[in-house]
Amino acid sequence: MSTVCWITARGLFGRRRFLLLLPLPVLLVVLAVLSRGLGVPPSSWGPPVLVGLGLAVVLPVVALIVGTGVLGAEIDDGTVVHVLTTPLPRWQIVLPKLAVAAGVTAITVAVPLFVAGLLADSVRLGLALAVAASIGALAYSALFVAASLLTRRPVLLGLVYVLIWEGLLGNVITGTRVLSIQHYVIALADRLAPTNLLETTVSVPVAVVMTALVSIGFTVLAIDRLRAFSVAGETS
Amino acid sequence: MTTTSNPAPPTTTSTLTLTGVSRWYGNVVAVNDVSMSLGPGVTGLLGPNGAGKTTLLHMMAGFLAPSRGQVTLDGRPTWRNPAVYRQLGLVSEREAVHSFLTAYEYVLATAKLHKLPDPQAAARRAIAMVEMESAQDRRIGTYSKGMRQRARVAAALVHEPQVLLLDEPFNGMDPRQRLHMMELLHSLGDAGRTILFSSHILEEVEQVSGTVQVMVAGRLAASGDFRTIRRLMTNRPHVFAVRSTDDRALAVALMAEPSVSGVELGRDGLTVRAGDYGAFTRVLPKVALARGIRVRQLLPEDESLESVFSYLVEA
Numbered sequence: 426m427s428t429v430c431w432i433t434a435r436g437l438f439g440r441r442r443f444l445l446l447l448p449l450p451v452l453l454v455v456l457a458v459l460s461r462g463l464g465v466p467p468s469s470w471g472p473p474v475l476v477g478l479g480l481a482v483v484l485p486v487v488a489l490i491v492g493t494g495v496l497g498a499e500i501d502d503g504t505v506v507h508v509l510t511t512p513l514p515r516w517q518i519v520l521p522k523l524a525v526a527a528g529v530t531a532i533t534v535a536v537p538l539f540v541a542g543l544l545a546d547s548v549r550l551g552l553a554l555a556v557a558a559s560i561g562a563l564a565y566s567a568l569f570v571a572a573s574l575l576t577r578r579p580v581l582l583g584l585v586y587v588l589i590w591e592g593l594l595g596n597v598i599t600g601t602r603v604l605s606i607q608h609y610v611i612a613l614a615d616r617l618a619p620t621n622l623l624e625t626t627v628s629v630p631v632a633v634v635m636t637a638l639v640s641i642g643f644t645v646l647a648i649d650r651l652r653a654f655s656v657a658g659e660t661s
Numbered sequence: 662m663t664t665t666s667n668p669a670p671p672t673t674t675s676t677l678t679l680t681g682v683s684r685w686y687g688n689v690v691a692v693n694d695v696s697m698s699l700g701p702g703v704t705g706l707l708g709p710n711g712a713g714k715t716t717l718l719h720m721m722a723g724f725l726a727p728s729r730g731q732v733t734l735d736g737r738p739t740w741r742n743p744a745v746y747r748q749l750g751l752v753s754e755r756e757a758v759h760s761f762l763t764a765y766e767y768v769l770a771t772a773k774l775h776k777l778p779d780p781q782a783a784a785r786r787a788i789a790m791v792e793m794e795s796a797q798d799r800r801i802g803t804y805s806k807g808m809r810q811r812a813r814v815a816a817a818l819v820h821e822p823q824v825l826l827l828d829e830p831f832n833g834m835d836p837r838q839r840l841h842m843m844e845l846l847h848s849l850g851d852a853g854r855t856i857l858f859s860s861h862i863l864e865e866v867e868q869v870s871g872t873v874q875v876m877v878a879g880r881l882a883a884s885g886d887f888r889t890i891r892r893l894m895t896n897r898p899h900v901f902a903v904r905s906t907d908d909r910a911l912a913v914a915l916m917a918e919p920s921v922s923g924v925e926l927g928r929d930g931l932t933v934r935a936g937d938y939g940a941f942t943r944v945l946p947k948v949a950l951a952r953g954i955r956v957r958q959l960l961p962e963d964e965s966l967e968s969v970f971s972y973l974v975e976a
Contacts (some may be wrong), residue, residue, distance in 0.1 A: 428773040432759065439761035503757025507767075507816065510722070511774040512746045652741050656724040656753070 429508060429521040433495050437529065440498065445490050446529075449483045450537040457541035471545040471622035475554065479538050480610050481592060484558050485565055488530045489583040492569025495522040496647075497579045506656065515651040523563075523570050523644060530562035546620055553618035561610035564636050567643035568606070574650035599626050609636045674701045674853050675735050675748050675823035677721055682730035684716050691716040693879040694730070699824075699857055703850035705866035706859040707970060708876030714859040715754060717876065718828050721857070722751040734824060747775070750817035752810070754828035754859075760802030764793050764812040767801060771816040787819040792841060806833030814842070818849075825849060827858040831865050843869050863970055875973050882973045891969045898922050899938045904930035904958035905949065911956075914948045930958065 437443060456478065460470035496519075499505035508518055535555035542551030568586070572579040594601040595608065602608040608625045612632035615623040627635075677699040684692040692713040708714050719725040720732050723739035723746075732739045739745050759767060768787050772780035788797050791811040796804070801812055810833055817825060830846075831839050846869050850856045857874075860866050866873060873890075875883040883890045891899075905911045908931050912924045915933060920940035925932040935941035942959075949956050 428770050432762075432770055435761055436759060503753070503755040504759055506724070506751070506753055506755075506757055507759065507771065508774060509724070509743075510746050510749075510751045510817070511771070512743050512776075513774060514743060652743075653726070654724070655726065656719050 427517075427521045429513070429518055430525055432508065433522050433525045434529075436499065436504070437491065437494050437525065440494065442490060442494060442498075446487055446533050449478075449486060450533055453479050453483050453537040454540050457537075457544045461544040467545040467622065472624075475538070475541055475545060475622055476611060479534075479541055479554070480558065480561070480607055480614075483537070484530075484534045484561055484610065485583075485587040485591065485607065487533050488526070488562055488565030489569055489580065489587065491530045491533075492526045492566045493573050493579045493583060495526045495573075496570050497573030500573060503656075505654075509651075509654060516648045519570065519644065519648045519651055523566055523647070526566035526570060527559075527563040530566055531559035534558045534562060542618075545622060547618070550614075550618040550620055550622070553614045556617060557610045557614035560613060560636055561606055564606045564609065564639045567640045567647070571643040571647040571650070574647055574654070602627050603631060603635065606636070606639060608632070609639075673823065675855055676700050677739075677824055677855060677857070678733045678736075679717075679721070680731050680733075682717070682720060682727045682732055684713075684720060684725065684728050690879050692720070692727075692876075695876075695881045696730075697874055697881060697884055699855050699874075701850070701853045701855050702872060703846050703856040703858070703870040705870040705873045706857055706876065707863070707866050707873050708859075708861065709974060710861055712876040713879040714861075714876050715828055718751075718753075718826055718857070718859055722749065722753075722826050724751075746822075747820065748823045750820070750822035750825045752813050752817045752825070752827040752830055754832070758801050758809055758813055761800060763798050763800055764788060764804075764808075764815065765797040767812055768797075768815045768819050772819045775820040777820060783819050783821075784815075787815040790818055790845065791815045805835075807835055807838040810834060811838065811842070814845075822854070824855040825857075827856070829860060830858050831860065831862065839865075846870075875970065877974055883969070887969045891963070891972075897963075897972055898934035898936050899941070900962040901933045901935065901941070902930060902958065902960040902962050903933050903945070903956065906955040906957070907952075910952055911949060911954050914952055914954075915945070918944050918948065920944055932962070 453474065456474050460474065496505065535558050538554040538558050539551040542554040569579060569583050572582050576582050590601060591605045591607045595605045602625065608627040609632035611623050611625040612627045612629050615625065616629045679695055679697050682692060682695045683690065695717060706714050706717065716725065720727050721739060723742060726740045734745045734749060737745060762770065765784060765788060769780055769784040772783040777783045788794055791814050793811055793815060796808060801809055804812065810830065814830065830842060834842060846856050846858065871886045873887050874881060903911065908926060912926050912931055915921045915924050920935050920937040921933060922936045923934040945956065945959065
């Protein structure tokens with residue numbers, strides 16, 4: 426494991442905000458188990474739990490906490506200077522941090538989604554949700570890592586994207602779904618395990634291309650912004 | 662107290678050059694048209710709070726783009742150029758350090774990030790340099806402010822940079838730690854490294870370095886040895902304390918000299934104000950000898966850094 430990964434992971438798990446990751450995935454599993462245990466038909470509880478909670482809330486919120494934590498928190502407390510005062514090319518800083526963010530998010534979200542998918546339909550749906558969520562974790566992480574370098578309030582920006590753009594506009598104006606990672610994930614999961622529980626207007630090719638564009642584009646943007654990272658002076 | 666591990670002399674020396682550097686934030690000019698060249702040795706960057714020292718250091722360290730002008734290290738710009746950190750170390754003022762790591766882990770991680778051939782040995786050497794061996798396995802979060810500062814200095818020194826920039830390095834240190842840090846900076850400077858440290862504490866700068874860069878309101882007000890700077894301030898009379906075998910007679914004789922602008926006779930001797938430093942120091946022995954007076958003490962009273970600094974700030 427690279428030194429940047431090691432420091433990032435130690436920093437992430439050493440902060441209390443890491444505990445924020447736990448309740449949502451647990452809630453997802455608990456709701457799926459309860460629904461299944463109470464004999465509620467999957468067609469009734471599947472969409473709100475798998476999509477409404479799992480893909481629309483748990484995945485982006487966990488990605489937001491982790492994605493802004495791997496770099497934004499270090500920028501906030503100034504410890505980012507430690508890694509920046511080394512001759513490492515900036516991509517060698519951004520990529521390990523992105524890998525940690527995407528990896529932690531994927532593990533945290535994919536496991537409960539797999540369990541929920543399994544309980545709702547089948548192992549195949551569980552696996553499809555886990556794989557699609559992992560891909561979505563990469564796209565969200567790239568977005569939120571870049572946001573950490575674009576604004577001093579990356580969490581606020583992330584919440585606006587998740588709640589306003591994806592949560593509100595995505596449901597009202599279907600055209601906005603083309604710029605919604607949540608709908609890319611739904612499209613990919615539905616392609617891997619076709620089911621009536623997952624519905625979106627975004628086609629699979631659009632989802633694949635846009636996921637790649639978002640992941641690569643925001644990663645390149647983050648690297649470029651880190652190259653020009655400024656520390657505020659005493660007068661500013 | 663002795664330093665346990667002396668820094669090795671660098672194989673080459675580096676020069677940090679600022680050419681017409683300015684930095685502004687909106688309408689506020691933080692640094693205004695500063696040019697300087699820093700070579701081997703210890704230099705103090707002095708100025709009152711808000712003078713632009715930190716902004717200048719950040720530009721030197723490549724953490725801030727100059728609004729105008731250029732900062733180069735051996736001819737290469739420091740901005741957007743991570744390769745300069747092979748030669749440059751920075752200890753910033755902000756006490757930013759991973760509190761969940763031990764000092765050894767922190768310095769070792771830095772050595773690995775620099776891709777040093779033997780990071781363990783480099784980390785041990787840097788920790789020894791700041792005398793942190795006994796506490797190196799404790800988490801940094803449990804350290805005092807001064808200890809954290811030393812851990813940060815060790816991390817900045819682990820790759821043996823030719824240039825070390827320190828922003829208020831003595832903040833939070835107890836007298837013993839402060840003395841040790843001063844010795845360390847001296848030894849690094851003597852070994853041929855370029856050391857620049859900022860401070861608003863005059864005594865710190867005076868004890869560590871004779872060479873200063875004085876910032877006042879964003880401008881470089883003076884540069885060089887502060888005693889030489891003082892002597893160049895010809896518009897201010899130089900003040901000397903003089904004691905002799907006959908102070909009254911000496912006072913009368915000195916008043917006749919054109920280089921002397923005033924003499925005050927006190928219980929402990931004379932306070933002489935001289936407009937021309939060189940002329941007065943040449944004429945005093947002649948005057949005393951001619952009158953059979955023996956000069957027991959001649960002490961420049963306003964050649965301290967404090968005097969120089971206050972004159973510059975008032976100007």
